[in-house]
Amino acid sequence: MTTHPAAVRSDAGASRAVLSARGLTKRFGPFLAVNNVDIDIHHGRVHALIGPNGAGKSTVFNLLTKFYTPTAGRIVLDETDITAMDPARVARMGMVRSFQISATFGDMSLLDNVCIALQRANNLAVQFWRPLSSLDRLRPRAMELLDRVGLADMSQRRAADLSYGRKRALEIATTLALEPRVLLLDEPLAGMGHEDVENMASLISTVARDCALLMVEHNLKVVADIGHEITVLQRGEVLARGDYATVSTDPRVREAYMGSEDGGH
Numbered sequence: 568m569t570t571h572p573a574a575v576r577s578d579a580g581a582s583r584a585v586l587s588a589r590g591l592t593k594r595f596g597p598f599l600a601v602n603n604v605d606i607d608i609h610h611g612r613v614h615a616l617i618g619p620n621g622a623g624k625s626t627v628f629n630l631l632t633k634f635y636t637p638t639a640g641r642i643v644l645d646e647t648d649i650t651a652m653d654p655a656r657v658a659r660m661g662m663v664r665s666f667q668i669s670a671t672f673g674d675m676s677l678l679d680n681v682c683i684a685l686q687r688a689n690n691l692a693v694q695f696w697r698p699l700s701s702l703d704r705l706r707p708r709a710m711e712l713l714d715r716v717g718l719a720d721m722s723q724r725r726a727a728d729l730s731y732g733r734k735r736a737l738e739i740a741t742t743l744a745l746e747p748r749v750l751l752l753d754e755p756l757a758g759m760g761h762e763d764v765e766n767m768a769s770l771i772s773t774v775a776r777d778c779a780l781l782m783v784e785h786n787l788k789v790v791a792d793i794g795h796e797i798t799v800l801q802r803g804e805v806l807a808r809g810d811y812a813t814v815s816t817d818p819r820v821r822e823a824y825m826g827s828e829d830g831g832h
């Protein structure tokens with residue numbers, strides 16, 4: 568890892584949960600996929616949601632981001648009950664899902680891609696018609712965002728020419744254009760090679776200093792390196808929570824992972 572874990576573990580704002588869920592429950596017909604899950608996502612911290620295959624991680628992710636309606640339970644964002652709110656309104660409150668703006672434009676430069684994301688973010692934030700800001704005006708901010716994800720020196724390159732890992736970094740830049748209060752990433756390291764994994768993990772750590780961040784992740788080494796808080800799910804229920812040292816030594820967690828394909832990560 569290029570970022571030393573100790574250097575990124577800031578306790579600033581640790582007591583303030585930006586996003587909380589209580590008693591989160593989801594049934595698909597008779598099947599209980601998520602049962603009575605409590606979770607708190609804090610400003611300035613990386614919260615990792617882990618668990619064996621089929622544990623309910625994606626379902627919790629989709630519940631928190633309002634893509635699914637819970638069967639029971641309550642979700643609160645910045646002290647506002649968002650349980651019944653539609654995803655677009657929740658997005659305007661600052662909850663951003665990976666990679667919400669996403670779909671980068673291959674033929675366009677990295678800089679123009681981020682400018683367009685900023686333009687869309689402006690449109691998302693205001694409810695009334697107003698003239699679109701010119702792309703030129705957005706360039707300084709777009710350069711800042713590219714710098715934040717380590718792509719400033721490639722700003723004029725075509726997005727299509729980037730490596731897979733750098734494309735994901737560009738997507739993070741477009742996501743940051745929304746200035747998330749809460750950023751939820753679903754398997755942000757999936758499909759990446761070793762070097763890209765390290766860069767993305769480092770980037771996630773940096774990004775989390777300015778927001779509350781939840782990631783669903785299978786890569787337990789990265790979870791150990793950058794996760795401040797871990798929630799372990801099994802069969803739709805919270806099996807354990809705490810820092811990595813706590814959950815990884817919990818005999819129930821070890822048993823849950825034994826024999827699962829995640830166990831080897």
Ligand SMILES: Nc1ncnc2c1ncn2[C@@H]1O[C@H](COP(=O)(O)OP(=O)(O)OP(=O)(O)O)[C@@H](O)[C@H]1O
Nearest residue numbers: 595598599600618619620621622623624625626627
């Ligand atoms: N739309 C659906 N309809 C019916 N069952 C579903 C649906 N979505 C998920 N499930 C079931 O709910 C359970 C939890 O699935 P989920 O995808 O949330 O797990 P996961 O922890 O994300 O798994 P993985 O690590 O394999 O992605 C699984 O048994 C799955 O088959």
